[in-house]
Amino acid sequence: MTDIIGYILIIIGILFDIFGCIGLVRFPDVYNRLQASTKCVTLGTIMLLVGVAVISGLGAISAKAVICAVFILITSPTAAHAIAKGAYASGVALWEKSVVDKYAEEEEK
Amino acid sequence: MRRLIYFVLAFIIWMLLTWQIDAQVIIAGLIVSAIVALLFHEILPKEHLVFISPIRMFWALVYVPVFFYYMLKANLDVVYRALHPKMPIKPGIVKIKTTLKTQSGITALANSITLTPGTLTVDLTDDGFLYIHWINVKSDDIEQASEFIARRFEWFLRKIFE
Known part of the structure; x- marks a missing residue:
């Protein structure tokens, strides 16, 4: 039974990873791509790790998997934030169809 | 105080990662946690003591x-x-x-x-x-x-x- 739950979690995780990568290819600019990659890949990878933990049961492997999941949950949004800020600072423009850019307005003041 | 909390946290994570009770592993963990705690204790937030409360944990x-x-x-x-x-x-x-x-x-x-x-x-x-x-x-x-x-x-x- 735990095996089945674990495999279902792993399959859902891989699906989210795939959709995240499709979003990464299809979205038009850095910021939208970051949205796809951080959200889908974070949840997908966490589900993969939780699935592994469920299958292997209490032990060395599941402890490592859960710790990795927690670290990914903490570091991935921070990394995305750093990339977005770095991209903006180095002058990567938003997609031309973007509706509003308060950040640029603030810089001009 | 912050160094001590950081040391304990680092050591717990080390033990979970290695997942074995062994003299060598524990000694290595103690040394590494001590170094890490000395170098990086500043990343713990200043108001860290307030987190030790059951209501917040709930x-x-x-x-x-x-x-x-x-x-x-x-x-x-x-x-x-x-x-x-x-x-x-x-x-x-x-x-x-x-x-x-x-x-x-x-x-x-x-x-x-x-x-x-x-x-x-x-x-x-x-x-x-x-x-x-x-x-x-x-x-x-x-x-x-x-x-x-x-x-x-x-x-x-x-x-x-x-």
Whole structure:
């Protein structure tokens, strides 16, 4: 039974990873791509790790998997934030169809 | 004091990662945790002692399923936008104001915003404003945007961090 739950979690995780990568290819600019990659890949990878933990049961492997999941949950949004800020600072423009850019307005003041 | 807490945390994580009780492993862990605690104790927030309270831990536990619900919703939203042939996105950077005061609270809010529906924190200012990249801008007004993006987390995070 735990095996089945674990495999279902792993399959859902891989699906989210795939959709995240499709979003990464299809979205038009850095910021939208970051949205796809951080959200889908974070949840997908966490589900993969939780699935592994469920299958292997209490032990060395599941402890490592859960710790990795927690670290990914903490570091991935921070990394995305750093990339977005770095991209903006180095002058990567938003997609031309973007509706509003308060950040640029603030810089001009 | 901060060094001690950091040391204990680092050692617990080390023991979980190695997952074996062995003299060599424990000695190596003690040495590494001590070095790490000496070098990096400053990353613990200044107000760290207030976190040792059952009420805050209770709200933190309540926050986990709420957060995962929003995260799942965010993912389905991004999947929908990525797979839709016309790609219904309307991106832009908006400015929101947060009512949280502590550094750790604002950090948690920024990370929560990044992982939840269509929003990504780009920058934050010292006076409590955050710049958010929003994949589907509903309003560029500061008040309304804050209402949409931050309110649902602030209530919980205030209970946990302030």
